[in-house]
Amino acid sequence: MTEGSPPSPAATPRDSAWTGLPADAAGRLRLLVERPPHAVMVVGPPGAGTRDLATAYAAEVLAAVSPQPDAAFARALGGNHSDFSVVERVGPHITVEQAREVVRTANLAPREGPRKVVLLVDLHLAAQAAAVLLKVMEEPPAGSHFVVTCEEVTPELETVASRCVVIEVTPPTVDEIASRLVVEGHDPETSLAVAQICERDLDRARLLASDPRFAERVEMWWSLPGRLDGRGATVHRLVTDIREMLDSVSAQQEGSGASQDRRRIRRRMRDAELRAGLATLYRRYRESLDHSRETKPIMDSLQEITAAAEALERNASEDLLLAHLLLSLHPLPEATGPVVSEACSDQSL
Numbered sequence: 001m002t003e004g005s006p007p008s009p010a011a012t013p014r015d016s017a018w019t020g021l022p023a024d025a026a027g028r029l030r031l032l033v034e035r036p037p038h039a040v041m042v043v044g045p046p047g048a049g050t051r052d053l054a055t056a057y058a059a060e061v062l063a064a065v066s067p068q069p070d071a072a073f074a075r076a077l078g079g080n081h082s083d084f085s086v087v088e089r090v091g092p093h094i095t096v097e098q099a100r101e102v103v104r105t106a107n108l109a110p111r112e113g114p115r116k117v118v119l120l121v122d123l124h125l126a127a128q129a130a131a132v133l134l135k136v137m138e139e140p141p142a143g144s145h146f147v148v149t150c151e152e153v154t155p156e157l158e159t160v161a162s163r164c165v166v167i168e169v170t171p172p173t174v175d176e177i178a179s180r181l182v183v184e185g186h187d188p189e190t191s192l193a194v195a196q197i198c199e200r201d202l203d204r205a206r207l208l209a210s211d212p213r214f215a216e217r218v219e220m221w222w223s224l225p226g227r228l229d230g231r232g233a234t235v236h237r238l239v240t241d242i243r244e245m246l247d248s249v250s251a252q253q254e255g256s257g258a259s260q261d262r263r264r265i266r267r268r269m270r271d272a273e274l275r276a277g278l279a280t281l282y283r284r285y286r287e288s289l290d291h292s293r294e295t296k297p298i299m300d301s302l303q304e305i306t307a308a309a310e311a312l313e314r315n316a317s318e319d320l321l322l323a324h325l326l327l328s329l330h331p332l333p334e335a336t337g338p339v340v341s342e343a344c345s346d347q348s349l
Helices: 023-032 050-063 069-077 096-106 129-138 155-162 174-183 188-195 202-209 214-227 232-254 262-291 295-313 318-328
Strands: 039-043 084-087 116-120 144-150 165-168
Touching: 023 039, 023 050, 023 165, 039 050, 050 069, 050 084, 050 116, 050 144, 084 096, 096 116, 096 129, 129 155, 174 188, 174 202, 188 202, 188 214, 202 262, 214 232, 214 262, 232 262, 232 318, 262 295, 295 318
Parallel strands: 039 144, 039 165, 084 116, 116 144
Antiparallel strands: none
């Protein structure tokens, strides 16, 4: 496999469930399946694939004791296994009542075999409920196994974490994300292009890969330097166009079902969309160096784009940031938007 290209999908459905997930964490989890501990905690940042890893591991734990392992694995992966329960927060936190229901579920006997698995999602948002879960996770009923995901081990979770095998997850690589998208049915070119601008965020990659307007947005950023003329009115119009595009993307992603915490996911995705646009813009100016005799204004423009990306990290005003940037950029000749894979390659500032 050449660098930057997604690997071929795995040969079997069970291997495919792990394909494209962070390799180190996946390998460690698969080693635990033969003798699964009573509790496993999968820890990683948003978009790192922690839930996918936890679900695949839970499916393997149930498949290992089933007379029909492949069928059991598929049902668990699809959420249709009677001995696999998934607990998600309804509001901003996992409530004490939800935690008590987990305890009750854990004490029920398995229905299909000798094991049952309970998956708790976003345990870092358990608040007071963590204390309710501690005893049952420390001494679970026979046959009960817990898998929990969280973004970080907060002080409230340190005692719970000490009762678990903790698996740290680093964000997936470009190749891993591209492979994951191919396995999920997206074409290789789009998968690779998306993987190169999603900032190692699998959640965002899935949204972009399913977005029919993704290529249109890349082309808009790519053609932006050709629309500049040094006039404030033009900059105002372009900033309005960018803001409307970001609003449209945010609204679409908010309704996608990617997360119950809508406000947080919307802000994160909006910032990521803007950073991806700045990266495309940077690529446009960097490529123009090969065709221009005046390198200084282009180099100055590259510095301005880098400064804008850094300002974005400090939560600068979106409109002011864009207006200042577009007024500072050197106009370029009009250019037809490139194919997505070219415009998105090497997307780093």
